[in-house]
Amino acid sequence: MIRLGIIGCGRISDLHAQAYLDHPGATITAVADTDPGNLATRGAAWGVPESARHQDYRDLLARSDVDAVEVLVPHHLHAPITLDAMNAGKHVSLQKPMALSMDDATTMVKAGHDLGVTFKVFENFVFYPPVVRARELIENGEIGELLSIRVKSNPGWSPTAWDVPAAASAWRIDEAKCGGGPLVFDDGHHKFAIAWYFLGLADRVHAFIGSTMDGLLDAPSMVSWTHPDGQVGSLEVVYSPDLQLHTEQYAQDDRVEITGTRGVIWITRGHGRMLDVPPVILYRDGETRGFSDMPTGWETSFLNSGRHFVDALLGGTAPSLTGEEGRDVLSFALAAQESSRTGGPVSLASGDRRPVGPLPGREPGQPRETGLG
Template identity: 65%
Template sequence: MEKLRVGIIGAGRISDLHALEYLANPRAEIVAVADMVAENAQTRGRAWGVPAHAIFTNYHDLLALPEVDLVEILLPHHLHYQAVLDAAQAGKHVSVQKPMALSVEQADAMIAATQRAGVMFKVFENFIFYPPVQRAKALVDAGEIGEPLSIRIKSNAATSPNAWQVPLAAQIWRFDPAQNGGGPLVFDDGHHKFALAWHFMGQAEAVHAWIGATEVFPGAILDSPSIISWKFANGGVGALEVVYSPELVLDTQHYAQDDRIEITGAKGVIWVTRGHGKMLDAPPVVLYRDRQTRTFSDMPVGWEHSFINSTRHMIDAYFAGAAPSLTGEQGREVLRFALAAQESARLGQAVTLAKG
């Protein structure tokens, strides 16, 4: 059986979730890993069954391996641009963690490089593959709530005794706008939320953002509390509220955070009641229309399933010769959305997203 042979560049905490489907899918295998921290590369490499000769601290060595078909780039955001260019030049198919870049200009260059090389280019966005979100989208597409008129997203960072233990060194760069592109919640995690808004209702036409600041430890500023609102070209509206509640304890096996989504249509409303974790003791998807409430619980709800589904979709696309999701162009649209929020907060006024 032909297999998609994958090299993983960046073996930090999140790589555990990216690896799941590659390890389980009979049509894929992890054949190489690179991380500048030798311990990370060795630990993950051994766990994934990577031979010792294909474990590196320099990703250029990984790119030189002829047996690597595709690279999964899981580096800090400011390193995405060069890594994608290098991978494309090496003739490798590319999946890069969101956000794809720090600017639209970088995104354009990355898209152009992968097109010239004739390789697949995926911007890895997992939230649109989260099973409750997939069910909500199917309900919307089936006309259950009529034309969508608005989307509201609530993102609540908190604390949990079961949360992932992420080394401090792996957190620090997220608080540096030069490396992250913005803040940890509105720009980094916010990409998921802007992608959700785009997924359900299309690209925003105008964005207004107020981005707050909370010092969580000396020198580390969290971009919370914040609120971002936007208008769609069809007249619909949306909003994202981001809050850090330091004394709020929730259940999670991953980041100490949870999310809720509300989509209002012309004749009904859909709620997705969870995301990273579990805060509400409620079905994951709720639909109201025609004076009746229906609930949907027949789906996996662990956050890891969003990674599994996103990776599986890409493996299927690779073998079918189809486009992945997100494509580079779609990732660029979500990036424009996220950057508009940053610009609006800096200017203190709404920002219009020009077409293209």
């Protein structure tokens, strides 16, 4: 049984916690948050006794009944809390982006290895069923060799969207605490992780990052990049204040288009959705086919990522994203920030951590059922 402590009990913690509440090999034994209201609400909801609810995260780290922690705090606190947790002998699952600088990321990766603890950078989009299905189709050769990936991020509004607390909005626009804008750096991590998931780390990034008239959002923006094998990619971020979207969490539509030598795959949703079409669409050999036999709620990606962390701890296997992989994606996001500041392209050193092998549970060369005939 993996005994979890959750540090940071804001709104997003509800999605993280459910994975551990549902997993037969995990239990939430303690929580920490500086806000007494968050402590009381989440502690009661997750069955954590009052004696295990702490306003100081260090009290949680001192507990002998915590094996691992989920760190869900503002970005500038990621490095110090993660290092404290590692020094306390705890395994760590850390919300993205892992740090504000490559130096901090490297320090955390080294500490994890030196102290013998598992370090996962929590990225949920690579566990989102439509994204996973698209990769399965690609692994089956349905669109041939990959040529490009295009990602569209389009926030709008929704009557059913989450109410974001003012305090959460405030630190996300404070560069000293957030490290970059909420759409290109923070949420952009998901998009850069998707590109990494399909094509590995980029080797050159060129970005224009704009700003809304009120200065709160980093849109409209455009990020483009190349990969070592010649593929190209782009991220377009546009805020449409009057665009109504379907969602239960954030009012944002995410769309991905992946082009190969033989066909094209579209992933038509993410945080929420705009289009009433199948979540995955394949065009190949003059025919269009849709795939709807999968869960599409954004919360499913959190469940899958959290369960994966527990399974990795129980099985002694590497999580996804490892600290090294999270550092790669961070370098992608930071390169976009630097390119926008300087007005020129930024080169990245391409490592060997390219997630292009078989998905977990699939043997090399083993076909996967896709319903394509």
